[in-house]
Amino acid sequence: MKYSYVARQPILDKDKKTFGYELLFRDGPKNTFPVIDAEEATSRLLSDHVLSTQYATLGDKLGFVNFPYKSLINRVPTLFPADSLVIEILEDCEPTDELLEAVKEMSQLGYKIALDDFVPSKAWREFLPYIYIIKFDIRIVPLPKAQLFIDRFAKTGIKFLAEKVETYEEFEHAKQIGFDYFQGYFFSKPEMIQRKALKPSFMSIIQLLTEISHERIDYEKVEALISKDVTLSYKLLTYVNSSSLVKKKIQSFKQALVYLGEDKIRKFISLVALASTDSQKPDYLYGLSIQRARFCELLVHKQLSNIDPSKAFLMGMFSLLDSLLDLPIEQIIAEVPIDKAIKLALTEESGALGQLLSLIKAYERAEWDDVSQLCQALHLSQDTLSECYDNAVAWAAELLSVQR
Structure with missing residues (x-):
């Protein structure tokens, strides 16, 4: 069976909350949905990718999937x-009676x-009563032109989604003219650049994350850092005591750390530490941070x-600290005591770690040609890449569910 890539891209609402994910498949060199019989389609798409991993991690979110004409x-x-x-009708489909x-x-x-x-045309008019969402690529249909269509059909109940939203300014403009949903990379760039010193509490978090990245965790140091953060302390004890395996309530941080073990405590702290930096940030940023971390680790x-x-x-x-802190990554990295190889990877995407980060980003954006080239450069197989991605998505979703 030919192997296929699967990636997902977030779709956000006006409040930058995750509304759904577009699930992107690559089947062979043409990047198309396979024209195959229903039984094989079920096996390859539903069993191998969607039902086994993707839909399990969507939760109450919608999955947007592209389907070409024959499908x-x-x-x-x-x-x-x-x-x-959500069934997406591809742009190259002919609006036939069939x-x-x-x-x-x-x-x-x-x-x-x-x-x-x-792209608005009379040929699609008969379809509109059955359409839930219309997606405009704002690189093809500029916002002023899209606004004319939105204004005309505002009372029909159709929702409108802006694709390729690259900046915060474009997000605000699209929101003002009536778009309901947004897809693009604006959420992973700073909304505003602020030249300010990093807060002491954030420096404590950086120290904590750096400490748990070591091969052997120093429990005393981790315990001392956790005790400085009330939110982190509360979440740690709540998380540990929620386990059905705990017979007697755990009341100390040291007990909790020893009970969880290095692997679980490393992952748990990674997420809640970052999430404690800014409660106003979109939940997707935290999920993507932990997902990227796990994806990198699994591949290695x-x-x-x-x-x-x-x-x-x-x-x-x-890799998303600039978005989480609204600061340039260069400024953040200059003030954080981390390994030089990590700094170079984050600021220049250089070295083996930099190549790995480039691969992760290309995969998330479904830039399959770049993915293939980087896989070759890193000597990674396609099946390993896809398997690790699925595992990272599922693992991050499970961890996030603990926090809610």
């Missing part, structure tokens, strides 16, 4: 659960349908023996 005509989307799927009948039928079955990379353990796993984990965790 829609064959009603392949009906293999997916209707309550967690397609309209398929769209009507799937809409009547309760499926939500989106027009992807939509599997096939990259020349890289220190703890350094890979810490690099992934710190």
Whole structure:
């Protein structure tokens, strides 16, 4: 069986809360959904990727999936659960009577349908009563032109999604003219640049993350750092005592640390420490930080023996600090006592760690040509990459659920 990549990209609402994920598949060199019979499609997409990992990690979020013309005509989307799927009609589909009948039928079955990379034309008018979301690529349809369409159809109940939103200014503009949802990389860039000193509490968090990145954790140092943070202390004890295996309530940090063991405490602290820096940041940023950290670590353990796993984990965790702190990454790194190789990876994407970070980012953006080249450079196999990504997504989702 030919192997396929799967990645996901977040879709945010006006409050920058995660509304759903677009699930991106790559099947062969053409990056297309396979035109295959329903049984094989079920096996490869639902079992191998969607039901086994992706839908398990969507929670109450929607999964947006691209389907080309033939798949829609064959009603392949009906293999997916209707309550967690948005069917995206690709931009190169012809608006034929045959397609309209398929769209009507799937809409009547309760499926939500989106027009992807939509360019307004009369040919699609008959489809609009059955459309849940219209997605505008604002690089193709500029915001002023999209506004004319949105204003015209504002009372129809159709939702509008802006794709390729790259800056905070574009996000604000798109929100003002009536877009409901947003997809792009604006959320992973600072909203405003502030030249200010890092707060002492944040420096404590950096020390804590650095401490747990070591191969052997010094429990006394970790305990001393945790005791300085009330929120972290509370979450640690709550987390440990929520386990059904705990017979007698644990009341000290040292007890909690010993009970959890190095691996669990390392992962748990990584997430809650970062999440305690700013409660106003989108939840997706924290999830992506911990997901990147785990993805890096798994890849190193599997096939990259020349890289220190703890350094890979810490690099992934710190790769979104500029977004979390609204500061340039260069300024943050200059004030943080971490390994030089990690600094170079974060600021220049150089060295083996830098290549690994480039690979992670390319995978998240579904830039498959770059993914293939970087895999070759790092001597990583495609199946290992996809397996580690799925595991990292599931692991991060499980950890995040503990915090809610």
